Amino acid sequence: MNVAKYRVAPGSKVILSKWDPNDKSASSATKDESMERLRDLATRIDKLQDVLYAERKRSVLVVLQGMDTSGKDGTIRHVFSEIDPLGVRAVGFKAPSDEELAHEFLWRINRQTPAKGELVIFNRSHYEDVLVVRVHKLIDQAECERRYEQINSFERQLADNQTVILKFFLHISKDEQKKRLQERLDEPNKQWKFNPGDLAERKLWPDYMKAYANALTATSTKCAPWYVIPANSKTNRNLLVSSILYETLKSLKMRYPKPSISLDGIVID
Ligand code: AMP
Ligand code: MG
Secondary structure, X not given: OOOHHHEOOOOOOOOHHHOOOOOOOOOOOOHHHHHXXXXXXXXXXXXXXXXXXXXOOOEEEEEEEEOOOOOHHHHHHHHOOOOOHXXXXXXXXXXXXXXXXXXXXXXXXXXXXXXXXXEEEEEOOHHHHHOHHHHOOOOOHHHHHHHHHHHHHHHHHHHHOOEEEEEEEEEOOHHXXXXXXXXXXXXXXXXXXXXXXXXXXXXXXXHHHHHHHHHHHHHOOOOOOEEEEEOOOHHXXXXXXXXXXXXXXXXXXXXXXXXXXXXXXXXXX
């Protein structure tokens, strides 16, 4: 799969209208072939995660951001479907509690970063503090830019300590969101997910797109790149995130540790 084009080059300006949420050009596979490929990737990711855990030299952090209904939960369910629950941890960040609000914005994030050998997925993240918070004008532009700097230096610090960071913006169109919100109204098994508050956020769509574009522009770095994932198609979305994660894990060239003692001649009776 050609995934490089979904990466935001550090220093480049993101204009989201130029990133097509319907783009499926990375793969010409049929739906059946894609499902098979997804299963295969999930198994491969599981195998690499086993080495990551055994090695305990480095950590992996996957950040998922996107508008309501963009598929953050579904991505986690599919991309990590084969992974050993012991080695992975998904953390959802909701509106901050009073205690969290009383601290600087990275406090609650810092406490959830992956340990050595661990793979952590952030379902929303520290980026909410330059997105929803900026859209609702709880901070001004100057503060927002200070936060970009703090985020870059925080992520740099993680990377310097052997954390591999991958950030995915799940990019859907406003029309696709309408369809998915409508499904939440219509399908009994999805109604629990319907949150009237999402309609208020939807009204602010252009403001969110601007906030995302600014954040992606300011914080896609060599050690913590952003990928803009065309996410109107769920299969395409899952395939892209799986492929990028798999290729990244593979590039680490991880090895199972050698036994610390000689195992020759040990007899189990
Ligand atoms: P959901 O992910 O749909 O369950 O909703 C979580 C909600 O928490 C979203 O509306 C987010 O915008 C909100 N949220 C997450 N982090 C923050 C934050 N730092 N400040 C304000 N709201 C937040
Ligand atoms: Mg929601």
